[in-house]
Amino acid sequence: MLDRATLTPDAGPNLGSSLDAQADWCADYEVVRRAIAFITEAWRSQPEAEAIATAAGVDIRTLNALFRRWAGLTPKGFLQAVTLDHAKRVLAGSGNVLDAAFELGLSGPGRLHDLFVTHEAMSPGEWQRGGAGAVVRFGFHPSPFGTALVMATARGLAGLAFADPGGEAAALADMRARWPAAQFEDCRDATAPLVRRIFDPTAWQPEVPLRVVLIGSDFEIRVWETLLKIPFGRAASYAALAHDIGRPTAARAVGAAVGRNPIAFVVPCHRVVGSGGALTGYHWGLTRKRAMLGWEAGWRAAAA
DNA sequence: CCACCAGGCGTGA
DNA sequence: TCACGCCTGGTGG
Structure with missing residues (x-):
């Protein structure tokens, strides 16, 4: 079992309790929301990260950075996390x-x-x-x-x-x-x-x-x-x-x-x-x- | 996977 | 009493 000390802001998603992180939250979520909506609709075709980024309205590098900041995972990990299998x-x-x-x-x-x-x-x-x-x-x-x-x-x-x-x-x-x-x-x-x-x-x-x-x-x-x-x-x-x-x-x-x-x-x-x-x-x-x-x-x- | 169905049950009107 | 839900397990595509 891990203790809380392993969860430094650097190790975990977003930036702890900094106000900057809070300001970013909603902007990040807007992209996340669009990504999820796209994945949910297009999951049959196994969309590439590229396609997800396009649908979310950002480039692929931005998408990567955003998911790391938002939840500490890659777009691929995120994709897995919203599937039925994960549930x-x-x-x-x-x-x-x-x-x-x-x-x-x-x-x-x-x-x-x-x-x-x-x-x-x-x-x-x-x-x-x-x-x-x-x-x-x-x-x-x-x-x-x-x-x-x-x-x-x-x-x-x-x-x-x-x-x-x-x-x-x-x-x-x-x-x-x-x-x-x-x-x-x-x-x-x-x-x-x-x-x-x-x-x-x-x-x-x-x-x-x-x-x-x-x-x-x-x-x-x-x-x-x-x-x-x-x-x-x-x-x-x-x-x-x-x-x-x-x-x-x-x-x-x-x-x-x-x-x-x-x-x-x-x-x-x-x-x-x-x-x-x-x-x-x-x-x-x-x-x-x-x-x-x-x-x-x-x-x-x-x-x- | 989808559509439909019936059995199920606490709420609020 | 009645219709309405963040349900579930079964049937038939």
């Missing part, structure tokens, strides 16, 4: 997701690339009672997966959404609709530190866990808690999740609950795929789900 490889076996994680030595304290999270769960009723007049502060920030919308309460991180260019208003409306009684305040200064930390694996450490608030039904909370057990760079199926929470026949209901996860990326709903490894859906777009799995694959490769 199957990272798919933990059926059965208990947590047990599978421990068997693989990827779970437990000190595991690699774990965004350590402590959570507090609230039912919608509790939220409404205790949160009458609750203030939710939000801000838009660059991230490796496009513009991120971060929502925070005094109790911790409550929401994380994504927006493609021009989709900021829709993302905000989506989030606001989840907590109709709350007051919202645009306050990027409050959310900026969260973003820096969330998207920089070199900043993840167990000593200072990230506090999150999960607001949902009992069933949803159980599903979301289980998502937090899926190791970085791996995947679980909806059926395995259903099995894990003791409702083996409720895979579809699990899918719906996963889809309602308010804290994208941090609660890793992007690590849930169909039983056969297919990426069946993602609230913030399948392209973004592929990007996240590819990014995690790159970080794992860089650390290994």
